[in-house]
Amino acid sequence: MQKSFQPLKIAILKISDTRTEETDTAGQMLKEMIESDEHTFVEKRIVPDCKYHIRAAISVWAAEEKVQVVITTGGTGLTGRDCTPEAVLPLLDKEIMGFGEIFRAKSFEHIGMSTIQSRALAGIINGVYIFCLPGSKGACKDGWNLIRQQLDPRLTHCNLVDLIPRLKEK
Template identity: 90%
Template sequence: MQKNFQPLKISILKISDTRTEETDTAGQMLKEMIVNDGHIFVEKRIVADCKYKIRAAISTWAAEENVQVALTTGGTGLTGRDCTPEAITLLFDKEIIGFGEIFRVKSFEHIGMSTIQSRAVAGIINGMYVFCLPGSKGACKDGWNLIRQQLDPRLTHCNLVDLIPRLKEK
């Protein structure tokens, strides 16, 4: 049975103390890939590496229910400033454990054992999918190429789009 494409409303949160709209090439590339794949780009925000600012931005999108998918980029490394997983996972209603696992497998193809430094995670917050990607263009490209397969029911029979109406079931 052929399924129809359903464009999803997607936002991007760049986590960085140094990037600006002009210098965030990874975020710009993500936006272009989202639009090129037929989805609706809602907005992009840039926040500092601060778990409270990260949580506030993601919580706003989840509470307003205007965003179906949020992509974060940056802050998933191991330095003292990297706090995206700590900020976001606390908000998860459910974690999508397989995403981080498969992301690291894919990343291994390009960067070898350095992939152990990636703390990419994903989950669901109030019916909104959240995918936390590293900040590099290569990582964002790899991440989107994995995510996009689950956001287009024409590409796989078992996908995240089909689950959207059921995410808030009690």
């Protein structure tokens, strides 16, 4: 039996000290892919590479009912300013352990061993899925192509959409 599509409410958080709405081509592309797949784009914010700004933005979205998925882009690398994993990990109720590994395996096809520089991750915060991707267009494209398979029940029989009603169970 074919499952029906349920558009999810998705927000994007761009993490960068240098990008603006005009120069964030990766975030814009991600927004377009979300809308092209018929999900509901809720909002996009840009915050600096600062774990407290990242946590504040994510915490607001995780506390509101208007967002079901947050995708961050940027800050997953190894430089001194990259702090997305350090910001997000303490907020997670559960980590989706395999996402980072699958992302790096997919990324390896395009950028080879440079993929080890990515600390992409995913998890759940207060019933909201969060996916943390690197900031490049290629990484956002690869990441969305993986994420979308789990956000559309027509694409796979075992998916994250089916779990949404149960994420806040105690």
